[in-house]
Amino acid sequence: MDIPLSYIKPIYPPRIITHDHPEDEDPSIQETLENLHLQPHPEGGYFVETDRDPHHVLNPFRSRTPNAEVGSDATRPASTTIFYFLTPHAPLGAFHRNRARTIHTWHRGRGRYVVIHADEASNNPKEDLGRAKAPIGSFVVGPDVARGERMQWVVEGGKYKSSFLLPDAPIDDAEDGTDRGSRGLLIAEVVVPGFESADHDFLRREQMDQLLTSDQTRELNWMLKS
Numbered sequence: 038m039d040i041p042l043s044y045i046k047p048i049y050p051p052r053i054i055t056h057d058h059p060e061d062e063d064p065s066i067q068e069t070l071e072n073l074h075l076q077p078h079p080e081g082g083y084f085v086e087t088d089r090d091p092h093h094v095l096n097p098f099r100s101r102t103p104n105a106e107v108g109s110d111a112t113r114p115a116s117t118t119i120f121y122f123l124t125p126h127a128p129l130g131a132f133h134r135n136r137a138r139t140i141h142t143w144h145r146g147r148g149r150y151v152v153i154h155a156d157e158a159s160n161n162p163k164e165d166l167g168r169a170k171a172p173i174g175s176f177v178v179g180p181d182v183a184r185g186e187r188m189q190w191v192v193e194g195g196k197y198k199s200s201f202l203l204p205d206a207p208i209d210d211a212e213d214g215t216d217r218g219s220r221g222l223l224i225a226e227v228v229v230p231g232f233e234s235a236d237h238d239f240l241r242r243e244q245m246d247q248l249l250t251s252d253q254t255r256e257l258n259w260m261l262k263s
């Protein structure tokens with residue numbers, strides 16, 4: 038069940054949970070960074086690669102680059118696995134795309150994902166300029182499955198994905214609405230076949246303009262890599 042994009046308005050922008058003072062941050066966040074050996078990720082947030090399968094498979098994406106030389110690019114690890122962590126000081130994972138599919142598993146915290154289905158974009162040149170060309174989906178990840186939150190989610194290759202941190206307490210449950218605290222969103226990601234930077238790119242503003250309406254771009258451009 039996808040929660041409609043308009044639902045992001047009450048919790049937007051995310052600075053409401055971005056703490057200005059490091060001392061506001063829960064000490065468990067620093068402990069998690071240290072205990073898991075997490076490093077800053079170029080997308081935002083933190084990560085560590087915990088597994089890279091020594092077994093390799095044929096690179097299924099090579100046919101998309103027909104002139105590529107046969108060499109190290111001929112194969113990919115069968116899978117790679119990372120921890121990924123968003124925190125109040127690093128609350129945004131900027132829009133990016135992988136050729137490979139990614140299987141995500143929730144560990145702790147809460148966040149919102151926004152997915153632009155660029156691989157399903159309409160090529161119809163007669164389409165109204167005011168209408169979106171690529172479908173968008175959005176959903177909350179967290180422990181409350183009964184409310185539609187997800188503990189597992191798959192993003193297929195070719196789609197732009199971004200994520201941002203939400204408070205640990207569901208918004209309607211926070212007493213008088215002031216409990217906006219978060220100890221971070223911790224997840225695992227398994228990329229199949231395994232992650233290679235050649236299969237990864239960031240969404241640029243010009244592509245966003247082509248894929249979305251101007252209203253959608255206005256609402257989502259803060260999620261582009263700055």
Ligand code: GUN
Nearest residue numbers: 078084086117118119232
């Ligand atoms: N190196 C840089 N980014 C990533 C990533 O997202 N996954 C893996 N496995 N390695 C990376």
